[in-house]
Amino acid sequence: MPETETVTGGLLRAGVLSAARADPAARLEHLVPDPRAFLAGLVRRGWLTPLQARWAALGGTARLAVGRYILLDRLGAGGMGQVFLARHRGLGREAAVKVVRADRRGCALTRARFAREVRAIARLNHTNVVHAFDAGTAHGSFYLAMEYVPGPDLGRGVVAGGPLDPGRACEYVRQAAVGLQHVHDQGLVHRDIKPANLGLAADGRVVKVLDVGLARIGGDGREDAGLTGVGRLIGSPDYAAPEQIVDARRVDPRADVYALGCSLYHLLTGEVPFPGGSPVQKAMRHLSDTPRPVGEVRPGLPAGLEDVVRRMTARRRRDRFRTMADVLAAMAPFAAPVVGTARAGDTALTLPAAADLPTRL
Numbered sequence: 001m002p003e004t005e006t007v008t009g010g011l012l013r014a015g016v017l018s019a020a021r022a023d024p025a026a027r028l029e030h031l032v033p034d035p036r037a038f039l040a041g042l043v044r045r046g047w048l049t050p051l052q053a054r055w056a057a058l059g060g061t062a063r064l065a066v067g068r069y070i071l072l073d074r075l076g077a078g079g080m081g082q083v084f085l086a087r088h089r090g091l092g093r094e095a096a097v098k099v100v101r102a103d104r105r106g107c108a109l110t111r112a113r114f115a116r117e118v119r120a121i122a123r124l125n126h127t128n129v130v131h132a133f134d135a136g137t138a139h140g141s142f143y144l145a146m147e148y149v150p151g152p153d154l155g156r157g158v159v160a161g162g163p164l165d166p167g168r169a170c171e172y173v174r175q176a177a178v179g180l181q182h183v184h185d186q187g188l189v190h191r192d193i194k195p196a197n198l199g200l201a202a203d204g205r206v207v208k209v210l211d212v213g214l215a216r217i218g219g220d221g222r223e224d225a226g227l228t229g230v231g232r233l234i235g236s237p238d239y240a241a242p243e244q245i246v247d248a249r250r251v252d253p254r255a256d257v258y259a260l261g262c263s264l265y266h267l268l269t270g271e272v273p274f275p276g277g278s279p280v281q282k283a284m285r286h287l288s289d290t291p292r293p294v295g296e297v298r299p300g301l302p303a304g305l306e307d308v309v310r311r312m313t314a315r316r317r318r319d320r321f322r323t324m325a326d327v328l329a330a331m332a333p334f335a336a337p338v339v340g341t342a343r344a345g346d347t348a349l350t351l352p353a354a355a356d357l358p359t360r361l
Contacts, residue, residue, distance in 0.1 A: 007035050010061045011048070015070055015089055021047050049073055051084075066138045069097050069145055077101075080110055085148060088133075094148045095133055100141045114142050120215040121146065123186040128179030129209045130199070149208045154267060155196035162270050166301055167336025169267040172198065174331035175207035176260060181324035183209065184253040189216045191248060193259035194239045195266055205338045216251060237282040238272040239263060242315050245283045254317040257327055261312025261320075268305075269297040273313065290315070305334050 008025045011017035017025060025042065032038040039053040048056070049072045052064055064071045069086035075096060076083045081104070086097040104110040121132040121144070131147040154172060158164065164172070176198050183190055190197075190212060199208045233240065234248035241258035244251045265273050273291035274282050291313060295306040308330045314320045321327045 007038060007056060011056060014061045014065045016052055016056075016061060016064050017047065063139055066097055066099060066143050067134060067136050067145070069095060069134075069143075071097065080104060080113060086145070095145045096148045098144045098146070099138075100143070102141065111142070114144070117212060117215075118144055120188055120212045123188065124183060124212070126179055126182040128175050128207055129182055147208070149199035149201050149210065151199050153196050153200065153210070154198045154207075154263070155194065157200070158195060158267060158270055163298060164267045165336070166268060166305065166334060168338055169264060170305070170331050171335035171338050172207050172267065173260060173264045174328050174335045176209060176263075177324040177328040177331060179207065179209040180253075180256050180260065181328070183212070183215070184256070184324060188212065189251050189253055190256050190259075191216055191244060191251065192235045193256050193263060194236050195263050198263065216249065233279070233283060235259070237279040237286075238266075238274070240283065240286060241317070242287045243317060245286055252317070253323060254320050257312055257320050257324065258314075258317070260327065261309055265291065265294050265309055265313065268294055268301065268309070271297065286315070302334055308334070
């Protein structure tokens with residue numbers, strides 16, 4: 001920001017502050033010349049978010065504008081990037097915007113992985129899968145804008161409230177299976193299904209499959225060449241299928257069946273199939289051990305449900321359900337409708353994925 005530019009001017013130029021609020025903000029800035037006190041006043045009025053005020057105080061106002069999106073809050077971070085809650089400038093629609101971390105922008109491997117994630121999510125357009133809106137570059141970095149799913153995700157739900165009612169757990173898994181069948185129909189294998197990647201929308205009535213960043217594209221593992229090293233675990237050790245632990249480049253949809261079965265086990269019991277131990281020890285147990293029967297951990301489950309969980313989590317993939325269509329058929333007798341109250345801005349009612357997502361970044 002130029003030294004002669006006011007804080008208000010910088011916020012207005014970046015699109016963070018609306019034109020309607022520019023004059024009253026300028027008057028307030030004149031009365032409160034200390035920038036931090038002035039920004040705190042804008043937060044109290046609801047004109048800025050705390051994140052926007054912090055970045056503006058540090059001179060980072062311009063970076064709050066990422067393509068056509070204005071960053072509002074930080075939702076989380078991973079090895080490759082950070083995810084922010086953002087608002088589209090023109091449409092006013094909220095989105096989750098993933099931005100590659102500053103220290104990874106020059107990494108060719110990161111760029112290739114990010115481009116693969118964009119290509120994967122651009123194929124998907126289903127009610128039970130998070131939608132892509134946009135992708136591009138900003139401030140020398142790459143970003144991907146996706147549907148914002150306010151949640152909570154099912155992982156946090158179990159942590160906060162304990163095991164789920166069996167009917168609700170089975171309905172959530174049934175919906176996840178519907179979404180994952182769409183993923184598989186597009187030639188993808190998710191490879192990181194877990195409760196934390198199953199978000200809730202529409203006031204808890206709709207499950208959204210999240211985070212396709214680790215998805216395998218294609219049928220022979222060539223898409224992973226150079227991106228996934230031999231011996232490197234792809235996915236989460238609490239839910240990864242045995243064959244995925246051995247070689248994540250050559251899995252098929254039955255790996256997602258296994259992970260979804262482990263997720264159902266967690267939703268029903270409040271614990272993962274192999275609790276305790278290090279990530280490596282957990283991964284090895286998937287290769288050699290059988291989980292404690294779900295009916296022993298959670299007595300009183302509907303008759304037949306334990307057999308469904310057992311088949312989903314069979315160590316040998318030929319013993320599992322072959323497709324997600326088979327899983328959702330098995331879930332249907334146990335699933336109970338989830339009743340909720342529709343809210344304004346319901347994320348189940350979203351625009352379709354943008355048709356102009358780039359295939360390369």
